[in-house]
Amino acid sequence: QKEVEQDPGPLSVPEGAIVSLNCTYSNSAFQYFMWYRQYSRKGPELLMYTYSSGNKEDGRFTAQVDKSSKYISLFIRDSQPSDSATYLCAMVDSNYQLIWGAGTKLIIKP
Amino acid sequence: EADIYQTPRYLVIGTGKKITLECSQTMGHDKMYWYQQDPGMELHLIHYSYGVNSTEKGDLSSESTVSRIRTEHFPLTLESARPSHTSQYLCASSESQAGDSMRQFFGPGTRLTVL
Numbered sequence: 001q002k003e004v005e006q007d008p009g010p011l012s013v014p015e016g017a018i019v020s021l022n023c024t025y026s027n028s029a030f031q032y033f034m035w036y037r038q039y040s041r042k043g044p045e046l047l048m049y050t051y052s053s054g055n056k057e058d059g060r061f062t063a064q065v066d067k068s069s070k071y072i073s074l075f076i077r078d079s080q081p082s083d084s085a086t087y088l089c090a091m092v093d094s095n096y097q098l099i100w101g102a103g104t105k106l107i108i109k110p
Numbered sequence: 111e112a113d114i115y116q117t118p119r120y121l122v123i124g125t126g127k128k129i130t131l132e133c134s135q136t137m138g139h140d141k142m143y144w145y146q147q148d149p150g151m152e153l154h155l156i157h158y159s160y161g162v163n164s165t166e167k168g169d170l171s172s173e174s175t176v177s178r179i180r181t182e183h184f185p186l187t188l189e190s191a192r193p194s195h196t197s198q199y200l201c202a203s204s205e206s207q208a209g210d211s212m213r214q215f216f217g218p219g220t221r222l223t224v225l
Contacts, residue, residue: 008150032212043114043200043216044153088153096211097168100152 003027006089006101014109019076023089023101026070030099032092033065035074038103039085047087048074079108113137116201116217123191124225131186131220133201140206142184143214146170147198159184160206191224198222 006023013019021035032051036044048063050056050072056063062075076083089101114135123129135142140161145153155168159178173195174188184203188195198221202214 002152004152006152034212041218043202043218044214045216046213049212092212097155097158098153098212098214102150102152 001026003099004089004091004101007104008102010105010107012107012109013079015079015081017079017108019079019083019106019108021074021076021087021089021104021106023072024070025072025091025099027091027093027099028067028070029094030091033063033072034090034092034098035061035063036088036090037085038088044088081108081110084108114201114203114215114217116199116220118220119218120221120223122223122225125190125192127191127224129188129191129222131188131199131201131222133184133186133217134182135184135201135203135215135217136182137203137215138181139203139215140181141204141211142178143202143204144168144174144176144184144186145200145202146172147200147219153200157186191222193224195224196222 004025034049035047037047038044050063053067060077064073086103086105088103090098117132142159144157154170156170156172157176200219201217204211204214
């Protein structure tokens with residue numbers, strides 16, 4: 001079983017919709033939770049990170065962590081075609097190495 | 111402008127060839143990483159370095175080797191390429207403090223095809 005599970009998609013939504021992206025994990029020792037965005041033919045770039053449970057908001061993006069359920073989410077409000085990308089969740093293990101999800105491909109239709 | 115570079119971006123080679131994938135960063139980061147990424151799969155760490163003359167193997171078994179002679183340069187070498195090495199290779203760097211190491215900056219990747 002993978003330590004981090006993420007639905008690969010693709011997830012296709014109309015412009016302006018609210019998008020919900022999710023990951024589940026099995027290692028209760030994870031403390032830091034991150035979302036990276038990867039455009040086609042590019043390397044990933046850090047979008048947001050959170051520590052422990054709770055919510056964190058940055059503009060149209062909200063990251064949510066529920067440690068009791070071992071479940072994290074990224075919400076995108078007022079989605080734009082420029083948000084079309086692959087979104088990867090990542091978690092930090094006890095050695096400060098990143099454990100990655102496989103990524104969800106998101107398509108925002110104009 | 112601080113950045114991280116990878117060359118070549120695309121490479122098609124025959125089986126048995128020796129290749130070196132180049133990675134350089136201008137951010138002065140101590141930590142550097144090499145990942146392998148296949149379509150629909152998670153990133154797998156194949157090598158990392160804490161600084162000059164420091165190299166470690168990652169979780170994914172790899173037939174590649176790395177060196178870190180200069181802070182800014184972290185090349186990856188395959189002595190004898192095989193079709194199973196066909197993949198996307200991503201180089202990244204980060205600050206060395208524990209909290210800062212989570213923020214990794216990635217290069218654009220090298221897409222390698224071995225025929």
